Amino acid sequence: MPRLTPEQVIALAPDASAASAGRELASPAKWASIGENDLAAWGEAKGSGKNPYQTAVDLKDLAYKCSCPSRKLPCKHALGLLFRHAKSEIEPGTPPTWVQDWLDKRAERSEQKAEKAAATPAASPADAEKRTEKRWSKILAGIEECESFLEDAVSQGLYASQSARSWDQMAARMVDAQAPGIATRLKRIGNAIGVGETWGPTVAGQLGNLTLLLEAAKRIETLPEGLKADVRTAVGIPFRKEDLSGEPVEDVWDVLGSSIETEDRITTCRSWLQARSTGKWALHLAFSAAGQPFDFQPLTGTAFHAKAQYYPSAYPLRVNLTEIEPQPFQPRKGGLIAEGLEFAADVWAQNPWAERVPIPITAGSFGRKESDWFVIDSAGRALPLKAEDPWYLVALFGNQPIEIVGEWNGSSLNVLCSSDDPWT
Amino acid sequence: MKTFNEVASVIQVGTQRATLPSVDFLPETGGEKPEKRALFLAGTLELMRRAGVVGIDSVKPLPTAPQENRRVAEASEVPLSEALDKKMTPVVLEWAAKAKQLRAVLPPALLTAILSLVKKHREELLPVIGERGLWLAQLQGLELSPSEDEKFAVKRTEDPAAYREWLTAESEAMDWKERLKAVKQLQIQLSIHDEPILEVALKDRRKEVREAALELLTSQASFKVAHELAMLAAPILNWKKSFLSTSLIIEAPERSELPKWLPKSPEIDGMGPKAMALIDVVSYVPPSTWVTNGSREKFFEHMSKSDYHRAMLEGLIVAAVRFKDQPWLDALYELLVSRTDIYKFKGRALAAYASPEMFERIALKGLRGVEYQSDLIVQMIIASKRPLSFELSCALIDTLKTSSSSHVILTFFALNMHVDAISRTEVPIEEHHVFEDTRLEVRNILSLRKRLLSSLDSLA
Numbered sequence: 001m002p003r004l005t006p007e008q009v010i011a012l013a014p015d016a017s018a019a020s021a022g023r024e025l026a027s028p029a030k031w032a033s034i035g036e037n038d039l040a041a042w043g044e045a046k047g048s049g050k051n052p053y054q055t056a057v058d059l060k061d062l063a064y065k066c067s068c069p070s071r072k073l074p075c076k077h078a079l080g081l082l083f084r085h086a087k088s089e090i091e092p093g094t095p096p097t098w099v100q101d102w103l104d105k106r107a108e109r110s111e112q113k114a115e116k117a118a119a120t121p122a123a124s125p126a127d128a129e130k131r132t133e134k135r136w137s138k139i140l141a142g143i144e145e146c147e148s149f150l151e152d153a154v155s156q157g158l159y160a161s162q163s164a165r166s167w168d169q170m171a172a173r174m175v176d177a178q179a180p181g182i183a184t185r186l187k188r189i190g191n192a193i194g195v196g197e198t199w200g201p202t203v204a205g206q207l208g209n210l211t212l213l214l215e216a217a218k219r220i221e222t223l224p225e226g227l228k229a230d231v232r233t234a235v236g237i238p239f240r241k242e243d244l245s246g247e248p249v250e251d252v253w254d255v256l257g258s259s260i261e262t263e264d265r266i267t268t269c270r271s272w273l274q275a276r277s278t279g280k281w282a283l284h285l286a287f288s289a290a291g292q293p294f295d296f297q298p299l300t301g302t303a304f305h306a307k308a309q310y311y312p313s314a315y316p317l318r319v320n321l322t323e324i325e326p327q328p329f330q331p332r333k334g335g336l337i338a339e340g341l342e343f344a345a346d347v348w349a350q351n352p353w354a355e356r357v358p359i360p361i362t363a364g365s366f367g368r369k370e371s372d373w374f375v376i377d378s379a380g381r382a383l384p385l386k387a388e389d390p391w392y393l394v395a396l397f398g399n400q401p402i403e404i405v406g407e408w409n410g411s412s413l414n415v416l417c418s419s420d421d422p423w424t
Numbered sequence: 425m426k427t428f429n430e431v432a433s434v435i436q437v438g439t440q441r442a443t444l445p446s447v448d449f450l451p452e453t454g455g456e457k458p459e460k461r462a463l464f465l466a467g468t469l470e471l472m473r474r475a476g477v478v479g480i481d482s483v484k485p486l487p488t489a490p491q492e493n494r495r496v497a498e499a500s501e502v503p504l505s506e507a508l509d510k511k512m513t514p515v516v517l518e519w520a521a522k523a524k525q526l527r528a529v530l531p532p533a534l535l536t537a538i539l540s541l542v543k544k545h546r547e548e549l550l551p552v553i554g555e556r557g558l559w560l561a562q563l564q565g566l567e568l569s570p571s572e573d574e575k576f577a578v579k580r581t582e583d584p585a586a587y588r589e590w591l592t593a594e595s596e597a598m599d600w601k602e603r604l605k606a607v608k609q610l611q612i613q614l615s616i617h618d619e620p621i622l623e624v625a626l627k628d629r630r631k632e633v634r635e636a637a638l639e640l641l642t643s644q645a646s647f648k649v650a651h652e653l654a655m656l657a658a659p660i661l662n663w664k665k666s667f668l669s670t671s672l673i674i675e676a677p678e679r680s681e682l683p684k685w686l687p688k689s690p691e692i693d694g695m696g697p698k699a700m701a702l703i704d705v706v707s708y709v710p711p712s713t714w715v716t717n718g719s720r721e722k723f724f725e726h727m728s729k730s731d732y733h734r735a736m737l738e739g740l741i742v743a744a745v746r747f748k749d750q751p752w753l754d755a756l757y758e759l760l761v762s763r764t765d766i767y768k769f770k771g772r773a774l775a776a777y778a779s780p781e782m783f784e785r786i787a788l789k790g791l792r793g794v795e796y797q798s799d800l801i802v803q804m805i806i807a808s809k810r811p812l813s814f815e816l817s818c819a820l821i822d823t824l825k826t827s828s829s830s831h832v833i834l835t836f837f838a839l840n841m842h843v844d845a846i847s848r849t850e851v852p853i854e855e856h857h858v859f860e861d862t863r864l865e866v867r868n869i870l871s872l873r874k875r876l877l878s879s880l881d882s883l884a
Contacts, residue, residue: 006502020506020509020510023502023505023506023509024506024510024868027868027871027872029864029867029868029871030864030868046864150459150463151457151459151460151463152459154435154438154439154459154462154463155438155439155440155458155459156438156440157435157436157437157438157439157440157441157442158435158436158438159436159437159438160438200432200433200435200436201428201429201432203432203435204428204431204432204435204436204466204470205428205432205466205467205470205473205474207435207463207466207467208463208464208465208466208467208468208469208470208471209467209470209471210467211463211464211466211467212464212467212468212471215464337479338478338479341477341478341479344474344475344477345475345476348471348474348475349475352467352471365485365486365488366485366486367483367484367485367486368483368486369482369483374480374483376483376484376485380481381478381479381480381481382479382480382481382482382483383477383479389536391536391560391564392533392536394486394560394563395532395533395535395536395556395560396532396533397532398488398489398532398556398559399485399486399487399488399489400488400489410470410473410474410475410477411474
């Protein structure tokens with residue numbers, strides 16, 4: 001993996017205070033000992049206790065170990081270590097026993113996992129089908145309840161059903177019915193009712209989209225394979241990596257933008273990659289629960305050669321990556337907003353449940369209309385920005401036209417990254 | 425979009441109360457129940473809306489930033505952002521002072537963070553935000569134009585006579601705050617020609633304006649007011665010489681003997697009307713008036729025997745600061761610090777004014793336990809808010825091993841210590857964790873300051 005930049009280390013921080021504390025710990029005075037090799041960086045961070053905290057980072061997979069009591073991942077000590085690594089301030093050395101033991105255990109676990117996966121006999125198609133049928137009948141029962149709940153809510157009006165609790169209760173019922181995807185959508189709707197000035201159309205749209213999903217789920221057998229997969233995924237029955245059967249796409253993938261979000265105690269890292277030879281988009285999702293590290297977290301501004309296997313969908317975007325080998329990043333030119341919107345329309349026409357679509361904009365600048373912010377392309381076309389303060393970007397680039405990559409959800413663009421260098 | 429919003433409204437108020445619009449361009453979906461149909465329509469129309477967004481053309485981009493003429497202190501970005509994150513404003517201001525000297529400006533990534541500080545620290549930060557900072561402030565609607573004080577100062581500097589004319593003509597139309605600012609600027613190139621206008625101001629209806637005028641009228645011996653005060657002061661000290669000794673008798677004036685324009689000092693516990701009148705006069709007379717021959721130390725010795733010694737001292741402290749009389753400031757500071765039995769912590773008032781040599785000499789003696797009380801000295805150092813020399817900084821760090829209450833104080837001092845004193849923080853204090861934490865904290869602050877200041881070295 002190429003050496004991280006300080007900006008990438010900041011992006012790894014679980015929150016701003018951890019980033020700040022990590023930066024503070026990048027001072028040499030904070031470390032009793034420190035070292036690194038190609039695989040890991042390690043150090044003993046001086047804390048308030050008698051003994052220093054033993055901190056190590058697996059530089060290949062970005063996994064962390066620290067003896068401090070913090071539950072944040074990476075903790076400030078690991079971030080401090082990474083900051084020093086990013087600034088090439090760590091002298092090469094031989095890992096001490098406690099680091100080597102940890103690395104050995106990680107390698108052992110990884111091998112065991114691979115062996116287990118290889119040794120586990122695949123369930124017979126008949127058994128798998130039986131299980132899916134059983135689960136699906138539970139889901140259908142849940143869907144029936146959910147439909148009458150939604151109809152009641154719409155009959156009375158959302159003003160009358162503003163209690164998030166009733167939506168949470170329905171969501172819990174859908175978890176029991178083994179449809180966690182539907183449960184998540186119900187919770188989001190419950191939390192959005194009455195919030196902000198434009199909640200009415202937003203929630204109506206979400207309700208409508210959910211209704212289409214419920215209807216599609218009831219008729220899943222009649223749907224084409226791709227859409228069937230999208231309904232299944234949206235309902236909450238994900239495909240396992242092992243079940244992916246399509247031909248992998250082998251290419252160099254540039255990481256053009258990523259974001260980290262936490263919902264229901266699950267942290268998701270969404271990274272948009274683009275194949276260098278074809279320009280094909282791919283979405284890599286990494287999940288982490290209870291502060292555990294991501295298995296693999298592609299960082300914006302990095303690139304790697306990999307085999308990407310697309311998950312089944314009417315418009316496949318999500319990928320599983322294997323055989324990852326770092327490569328130098330190659331910046332590229334974006335496009336006009338109109339082109340990005342055309343791509344988005346194409347995705348949604350085929351998969352109405354795709355939530356967000358990447359839009360790269362070349363020569364983008366920022367503008368305001370009343371209190372709303374917009375990104376504007378070189379053709380003068382504008383898209384609203386996610387309600388976030390873009391003053392930082394305006395200050396940084398002096399509102400000179402820049403390359404922007406954002407995620408478009410149909411209502412607002414969330415800027416993932418921007419650059420003032422021409423992406424050639 | 426209009427139809428979608430109509431459907432959304434129906435969903436908000438409920439299909440029991442509102443009727444769905446007819447949507448001819450979509451097939452009948454959702455069956456006969458209106459709520460079901462509303463949900464289907466919302467889903468379909470929202471999808472059409474989402475996929476049909478084309479963006480808008482009516483938004484104009486913000487203007488682009490002007491070219492930056494000065495050098496950008498790129499290397500300062502990381503340490504400066506650390507200082508801003510930790511809300512260490514004094515450290516940021518220290519950096520700004522050096523950057524201003526080097527005509528360097530802030531890295532643009534920090535502008536939004538720094539603009540929130542500019543209003544409060546305008547003088548220090550405005551010179552380092554550069555063209556882009558000014559541009560951004562204008563976009564954000566931040567008022568950064570020169571203050572009235574600055575405008576008046578420029579006017580006065582350019583042409584003192586024209587300023588006088590302008591002030592005479594305009595002062596009636598000004599509110600008292602403006603008048604006060606305008607009168608204060610007469611200090612620039614103050615001359616006998618300003619006397620008439622200051623005498624008018626001495627009769628102003630606002631006390632603040634009268635005091636500002638008096639301040640200036642007493643600052644030069646050639647002014648009538650200064651002369652009148654000197655006449656009032658003349659009978660106060662009476663030296664009685666006998667064959668064996670000399671004694672000092674202080675005669676305090678009656679308040680009724682004093683001119684009306686002489687303001688009354690704030691009441692002090694235990695001081696009677698005559699003592700207060702004495703303070704009023706002494707505080708507006710140059711301290712050098714009182715000792716024409718002989719030493720100040722002798723004068724203090726004689727003064728201490730008088731009933732009015734406290735009142736005299738109060739007046740002298742104010743006068744020494746007012747007339748910026750350095751020998752008197754030093755002498756009074758030494759007196760106050762050495763006689764805490766009488767004057768307690770009164771020296772704090774002069775800690776910021778004592779000369780560096782005097783301040784350092786006393787502080788070092790105090791910290792090393794040679795003379796003076798060390799807790800008193802620590803109070804003086806805090807009150808002085810002055811940058812500390814290398815030697816004094818080291819002496820302060822050395823106190824760490826002996827005082828368990830020094831964490832807050834020392835980390836506060838670290839903002840004013842000489843950055844090279846970081847060398848004194850190298851040795852861990854293994855026997856006590858609290859002291860060790862303080863050492864690390866002080867070291868971190870000094871290290872950050874050092875990194876910040878040296879980040880500008882390449883621009884020097």
